[in-house]
Amino acid sequence: MTTNRAAIVEAARRSIALGSKSFAAASTLFDPVTRERAWLLYAWCRRCDDLVDGQDHGHARVVVDDARERVAMVRAMSMAALAGEPTGDPAFDALALVAAETRLPHRYVDDLIDGFQLDADDWAPRSEDDLYRYCYHVAGAVGCMMAIVMGVPPEDEATLDRACDLGLAFQLANIARDIEEDARVGRCYLPRDWLGDVNVPADAVMAPHHRDALVMLARRLTDRAERHEASARIGTKALSWRSAWAVLAAAGIYGDIARAVARRGTRAWDRRVTTGKAAKLAWIARAAWQASRRAALPDLPRDPVLWTRWR
Template sequence: MDRAALVGHARRTIAAGSKSFAAASRLFDPATRERAQLLYAWCRACDDTADGQVLGHGMRPVADPQSSLSLMRTLTARALAGEPTGDPAFDALGVVAAETRLPARFAHDLIDGFALDAQGWQPRTEDDLYRYCYHVAGAVGCMMAVVMGVDPADDATLDRACDLGIAFQLANIARDVGEDAAAGRCYLPAAWLVEIDVPPGEHMRPTYRPRLAVLGRRLAALAERYEASARGGAAALPFRSAWAVLAAAGIYGDIAREVARRGGRAWDARVTTGRTDKLGWIVVAGWQAARRHRLPATPRDGLWTRPR
């Protein structure tokens, strides 16, 4: 595929895979939008391969996860080296890497997150949870920052971009507790379950729903802290990139806030953000982006920091 065909493939992928990200990506300038969509296509393909999904839906066990990871690493390395892979999603990464100074370590860090899942890994502590969130989402935030023109050496802005990815993943974990349990996974730290006296593997039993709701609110509160920190990085971005980032933060942040609001009913039906709410955040984010240089930056005191 030539670049135009790869962009078309990526645009269809994001439209089917994430309505929230698709809505936010429309706010970028055309060049940044295309690169963001190309990067999304690669992330989506890796995520689907690791989780046995199709466009983020229908998680099922992967027959040979190590082989899938090996193929993912091989194709990613080829793409980053500027070699054709024969897979449009990985070739899309190659285009982004060629057009930006995308550090290869971020791409490899993301795959390391999928490797944790392949090992059946579960967090024992809150710090473990943040480390996982970095690998599967914070690293993507860092890549997106580079796509938006952030210097790869600008650690302060990359930390804020990482915080946004962590906020998104904490919201995902809060929303998907039931789906993850059905797939044999749990991203609630074991230490948290001990605190509320819930036996391992039993957290979805109806009798524990009130206690599980406490953890849903805890995840939502953490997501809100990282979202607030991420907003502090908007001043380093061009207007349209800041607009897209702030819209995505609000849209995705509402997922965590809705989990907290529903309490024990949060996992009876999948939490989503409606079209009206998305449009509302796009309007609000436009106003926030226009004032981004005058808004005070929230300190990162006490927040987990990505590995250097």
């Protein structure tokens, strides 16, 4: 496959700038090679998500009536890219580049696309275990891929488990933040068992008289996000200093989203929770100090209570 790497990298840089200010800020902390590869992976993930959900860089989501066909197209284009075939789409060519440069196991690509398939099938979690499986497919697998982009050997499963933890933490925070936004397009990622515990119908989660119960469930999500974030921080000991700096900054920036949802209580969905520029800069500075001191983190085994991708 003949590619113009510089053009593909530039398209990927623009994608992350438009799609996620938080991840774009964190990516500047990587060394140049890792930074470009992170952009390449992000561009593919963002493009797949946009194609399946009818979005533009994560914004203006609409209900689509051909979701399964869209997932099939994403899978076909991704497999073509991994096989070295030209796709005509810079984001899928970005996947081809980053996979070839990092020995990225193709199973993680499949795992992420399987998450898109769950959404296309109008799947909803019945149990907490279902919720975690979904979070793995749409975010934990991305955490594993990002770790490999940062130089973690694909065989280092212990470190990849910690990277998966960070993806899980991000997705749990997303779900807590986006309950109202998801409800507007007919989705609900709160486990049906949880909803049953507090007598909240899945199609009426945003009803005003359910708000107190919803706060309790959102805090359950954010508590679990915090546990996985803490586990992921220990995994940064296996990374270079600059990669650890970027990961710890992203963990703090995104962790603030979960913490803000919990803090706002019944007002959590009045307006979308975001992390401001000043807070991002503060986390970048704090993460540099944390990265410098990460060797002092205890060599604790991963908490066996936490959900694992091996289930």
